[in-house]
Amino acid sequence: CVGVTKETEHRFRLNSHATVYPKKGRSVWIQGGQVATGGGYTWATERGVTLTGYVNNVVYKTLEAALEACGKAPGCQGVTREGESNYRLNSSGTTKVSKTSISYTKSNSLS
Numbered sequence: 001c002v003g004v005t006k007e008t009e010h011r012f013r014l015n016s017h018a019t020v021y022p023k024k025g026r027s028v029w030i031q032g033g034q035v036a037t038g039g040g041y042t043w044a045t046e047r048g049v050t051l052t053g054y055v056n057n058v059v060y061k062t063l064e065a066a067l068e069a070c071g072k073a074p075g076c077q078g079v080t081r082e083g084e085s086n087y088r089l090n091s092s093g094t095t096k097v098s099k100t101s102i103s104y105t106k107s108n109s110l111s
Contacts, residue, residue: 003030027108036104038064039071043078043104050080050101051090060087067104078105 003015006027015028034045055076060066063079066087070076077093081102093105 001031003028005029035107036063036067037110038067039069040110041067041071042107042110043067044107046095046103046105048097048099048101049095049103050082050098051078051092051103051105052094052096053091055089055091058089060089061085063087063104070106076106078103080104 001014002017005013005015007013008025015030028044030044036043036045055070055073058069060069060079062085063081066079066089070079070089073089075091076089078090079087080090081087081104083100090103095103
């Protein structure tokens with residue numbers, strides 16, 4: 001078991017993998033995982049992977065700006081840090097291995 005998903009008020013599921021699949025109303029806890037906050041959401045952080053598909057062609061220079069933009073953008077599922085300070089908005093929660101990237105997958109609304 002590497003984590004737990006809260007599916008409904010009284011229903012939880014054990015996870016056998018650390019990939020987060022965003023779905024409204026669910027909460028996910030990953031063992032040893034890190035979480036970022038911004039843009040009105042919590043974001044599951046995973047090193048060594050990139051999210052697939054781009055929402056647009058904009059490159060953000062700070063994580064804070066990218067999370068804020070993703071929180072407002074329809075269809076944005078997460079943010080990937082590419083290189084040292086380039087952040088892109090992603091349209092898919094699907095991941096692929098990338099040794100230098102860090103992904104931030106949208107989790108729960110903070111409102």
